[in-house]
Amino acid sequence: MDNSGNPFLPDIGTVGKVIHEAPNIKSLQVVLNDQHRMQSFRFEPGQVAQLSIFGVGEATFVINSPPTRMEYLQFSIMRAGEVTERLHQLKEADPVGVRGPLGNWFPYEEMKGKDIYFIGGGIGMAPLRTLLLFMLDNREDYGNITLLYGARSPQDLCYKEELKDWEGRDDMELILTVDREFPDWDRRVGLVPNVLKELAPSPEGKVAVTCGPPIMIRFTLQALDGLGFKDDQVITTLERRMKCGIGLCGRCNIGTKYVCTDGPVFSLAQLKELPPEL
Amino acid sequence: MVSREARFLATDNIPALLRRLGNTYRVFAPVKVSDTIVLFQEFAESAGLALDEQTTLPPKELLFPQTEGLVSYRYRKDAEDLEKSEVQVEETLEAPPTIIFGVRPCDARGLTVFDAVFTDGQWRDPYYKARREATTIVTVLCTQPESTCFCTSVGGSPTGIEGSDIILTIVTGGYVAEPVTEKGETLLQDEAFTPAGDKAGEAGEAREKVSVERELELDGIAEQLLDIFGTDFWEQVTAKCISCAACTYVCPTCFCFTITDDTTGIEGSRIRTWDSCMFYLYTLEASGHNPRPTKTERYRNRIGHKFSYHPTSYEGMFGCSGCGRCIKVCPASLDIRQVLREAKAHG
Numbered sequence: 001m002d003n004s005g006n007p008f009l010p011d012i013g014t015v016g017k018v019i020h021e022a023p024n025i026k027s028l029q030v031v032l033n034d035q036h037r038m039q040s041f042r043f044e045p046g047q048v049a050q051l052s053i054f055g056v057g058e059a060t061f062v063i064n065s066p067p068t069r070m071e072y073l074q075f076s077i078m079r080a081g082e083v084t085e086r087l088h089q090l091k092e093a094d095p096v097g098v099r100g101p102l103g104n105w106f107p108y109e110e111m112k113g114k115d116i117y118f119i120g121g122g123i124g125m126a127p128l129r130t131l132l133l134f135m136l137d138n139r140e141d142y143g144n145i146t147l148l149y150g151a152r153s154p155q156d157l158c159y160k161e162e163l164k165d166w167e168g169r170d171d172m173e174l175i176l177t178v179d180r181e182f183p184d185w186d187r188r189v190g191l192v193p194n195v196l197k198e199l200a201p202s203p204e205g206k207v208a209v210t211c212g213p214p215i216m217i218r219f220t221l222q223a224l225d226g227l228g229f230k231d232d233q234v235i236t237t238l239e240r241r242m243k244c245g246i247g248l249c250g251r252c253n254i255g256t257k258y259v260c261t262d263g264p265v266f267s268l269a270q271l272k273e274l275p276p277e278l
Numbered sequence: 279m280v281s282r283e284a285r286f287l288a289t290d291n292i293p294a295l296l297r298r299l300g301n302t303y304r305v306f307a308p309v310k311v312s313d314t315i316v317l318f319q320e321f322a323e324s325a326g327l328a329l330d331e332q333t334t335l336p337p338k339e340l341l342f343p344q345t346e347g348l349v350s351y352r353y354r355k356d357a358e359d360l361e362k363s364e365v366q367v368e369e370t371l372e373a374p375p376t377i378i379f380g381v382r383p384c385d386a387r388g389l390t391v392f393d394a395v396f397t398d399g400q401w402r403d404p405y406y407k408a409r410r411e412a413t414t415i416v417t418v419l420c421t422q423p424e425s426t427c428f429c430t431s432v433g434g435s436p437t438g439i440e441g442s443d444i445i446l447t448i449v450t451g452g453y454v455a456e457p458v459t460e461k462g463e464t465l466l467q468d469e470a471f472t473p474a475g476d477k478a479g480e481a482g483e484a485r486e487k488v489s490v491e492r493e494l495e496l497d498g499i500a501e502q503l504l505d506i507f508g509t510d511f512w513e514q515v516t517a518k519c520i521s522c523a524a525c526t527y528v529c530p531t532c533f534c535f536t537i538t539d540d541t542t543g544i545e546g547s548r549i550r551t552w553d554s555c556m557f558y559l560y561t562l563e564a565s566g567h568n569p570r571p572t573k574t575e576r577y578r579n580r581i582g583h584k585f586s587y588h589p590t591s592y593e594g595m596f597g598c599s600g601c602g603r604c605i606k607v608c609p610a611s612l613d614i615r616q617v618l619r620e621a622k623a624h625g
């Protein structure tokens with residue numbers, strides 16, 4: 001975000017396509033009304049934006065379309081509170097406020113030449129989607145790409161169209177899992193951290209990127225540790241309640257770091273330097 | 279600040295000065311509104327000035343209002359297609375020229391904490407910045423510290439100039455005024471200020487005489503607070519806290535805020551309001567998860583922020599100016615000085 005102007009003043013965008021990802025998750029494709037703003041909108045994979053419904057408020061979401069595909073900005077929203085409830089009511093052509101980009105991003109430069117192991121759970125697939133698409137669009141910069149993605153049930157998996165595409169690609173591997181048996185489900189069954197242990201990827205030359213519900217992240221980090229991944233080989237993203245998104249309002253700090261400006265992307269090595277207040 | 283720039287302001291000339299300044303500026307000064315409450319209010323001659331005691335609240339509200347509009351918005355239906363609507367959004371920023379007369383050094387210094395965060399960081403807060411630039415701070419140096427004062431323990435001084443534009447030192451018959459900034463120098467051009475003459479020397483001597491005992495030794499406190507982060511110290515120390523947040527409300531350096539929308543019909547305002555890290559809702563997430571679920575974690579963060587995180591991020595500057603108001607207002611008699619002493623001694 002251009003920090004010469006008023007960082008509290010949102011751009012106005014218009015909702016394009018609305019995608020029903022899962023029973024409580026929708027994706028919105030948003031285009032900024034000001035053509036020049038849209039054309040000059042620059043962001044890095046992993047950065048977030050604040051969406052607003054004027055009269056209800058703002059909430060923070062990762063921009064889960066990659067900067068290599070700028071026809072629109074996509075956000076995936078799980079219905080959880082007041083703002084997300086109203087964002088779920090939006091339909092094509094409705095106005096929505098956009099304040100961003102905000103926050104830091106995945107260290108994709110340092111990840112060049114490495115094998116990338118994505119581990120996602122539920123809506124936690126959103127930030128991974130940005131980075132995965134970005135890497136697929138810059139495929140020659142990275143080694144093997146693997147995605148282990150799980151959800152409670154088959155219908156809770158997001159990005160179903162893309163999963164088909166990723167499935168068909170020969171330059172990445174996709175492993176899907178759900179928490180328990182379902183009729184017609186012929187993929188893996190089991191919690192993401194357990195499946196990860198079964199797959200037992202070697203840490204050699206790899207970077208693991210994980211995002212999901214807190215409980216999944218916790219056990220995934222343990223599993224990665226057990227597999228021999230070092231703390232600087234593991235990258236995750238944090239969530240906190242946010243208001244300003246620019247490191248002023250105070251609430252999203254963990255020690256000296258603000259999740260909104262110093263995050264949301266942290267390596268496990270960085271997280272271990274912070275006071276234990278997750 | 280050199281003494282040849284010093285001027286004299288006779289006590290008798292103050293009302294006329296403030297009246298004249300009122301033609302160009304909003305002028306605020308401390309007014310005794312009851313036996314125990316002194317507040318900064320817009321100057322009115324009939325109200326009288328209370329320059330000899332600490333105000334009940336710091337002047338931060340004049341630069342960082344308890345509630346202020348950030349943007350206004352208005353929805354409009356498309357007459358051709360009622361299903362369609364659009365929204366217009368505008369910045370609402372007001373920063374009229376303002377003088378705050380009779381500020382204390384600790385409160386002026388408190389503003390430098392705001393400056394570091396709101397105007398000198400990666401992101402600038404245009405609302406605070408505009409008001410800060412439009413405001414002239416006229417500070418009266420302290421002569422009689424109160425028992426709750428501990429400015430010298432956190433790097434301040436009863437005669438400190440940080441954050442001020444003009445400093446006033448009490449002398450016989452009035453004040454010696456000295457400019458700290460260009461803004462202050464401009465104000466001293468008013469006819470109420472006369473050459474200081476011998477008064478300048480008297481002011482210098484008066485300043486020498488004032489002292490506040492440095493009762494806390496805070497070297498190493500930033501690291502110590504991290505060292506005791508996971509101990510039961512915090513549970514013990516917060517046992518009597520009732521999470522009322524009065525300490526943050528009266529604090530000249532607390533800047534945390536929330537943003538909410540206030541709508542009437544098809545239009546409204548996105549407003550910023552003071553918030554407090556002492557409240558449960560401050561960090562409550564939509565999922566129900568709360569990283570600081572009890573007063574123990576919240577108070578630990580408050581002390582951690584002021585004496586560890588802030589100084590670590592801002593070159594040693596504590597998020598505290600030692601004004602002592604939080605000690606005065608705490609209904610549970612939590613004394614931040616005692617907490618810091620015990621924190622240093624813990625483990």
